[in-house]
Amino acid sequence: MLSKKAKYALKALLYLTKKADNGLVLISEIATQERIPRKFLEAILVDLKTQGVLQSTRGKNGGYTLAKNPSQISIGNIIRMIDGPLAAIPCVSHLYYRKCDECLDEETCEIRLVMKKVRDATAAILDTTYLSDLQKITVLLNEDPV
Amino acid sequence: MLSKKAKYALKALLYLTKKADNGLVLISEIATQERIPRKFLEAILVDLKTQGVLQSTRGKNGGYTLAKNPSQISIGNIIRMIDGPLAAIPCVSHLYYRKCDECLDEETCEIRLVMKKVRDATAAILDTTYLSDLQKITVLLNEDPV
DNA sequence: AGTTTGTCTATAGAATAAGTAGACAAATAA
């Protein structure tokens, strides 16, 4: 399961993608619009800033904005930043590989084989879907039929 | 992440698949061979029995065995029995559907769209892979080259 | 100097995961 934290991160980034041309956006605006607990969101945004996807300024007229082009921020990486590995078991993760505790022989582990397939299928989707792609979808859905 | 419980369940079922022709298998044998805490495994097996994939008898010469053909028990359903939905967010689950708390409009939710793709890709793999398929893999790997 | 807005540190409460203990019930065997 995706944590609420990761979901909030995605919502916030999507919101900032929408508002990308309007300059800085207040934490409290994002919180209200996306129904995210303010203080919780605060921590998430600081995290995303540290990871390099967000920029911020303090004081009057301050706020948050994307630090990169939305076409360079993949959904896969956002989830990794917050929740860690996409893989369901550590031994098939690419970036967070870890041996499973009880596993005797990784090479012949059947569970590993299926889970690797699942991880690869998941990564194939999430690592090729960017904020900009999702943004387009909303734009399309919001367009009034001619 | 797959819970340890689900992983233990898979390991136990795979072990029983291997031993399917040898009649009943003791909990303690599975626990030792697969390095699973005995008491914890006990609870898992009772669970799997309730769900209809295992049979058991008590007393001398008792133990556990599969209640169905390994070609009828999919990895997807085993995981569902123990961990619940395969989907990363409740609103894209088929069997455990639930509206997301903060979601204003499910129809236009971009996160939902990507996560649905991921869920479908995952289910496509896990619901078409059966214990018998994984069993074959081990058999192949264990065969000595001619 | 005052106001606005993000930042940092600490903590708390709830839920879930992981594991343990011990009495109990059924099947078999002596």
Add this chain to the structure above:
DNA sequence: TTATTTGTCTACTTATTCTATAGACAAACT
């Protein structure tokens, strides 16, 4: 019938992670 073996049930405990909140602090602007 009694003893032994093996699964079952109930109740905890412990640890970890998730979700969220409070409040002091720091920078930017007016």
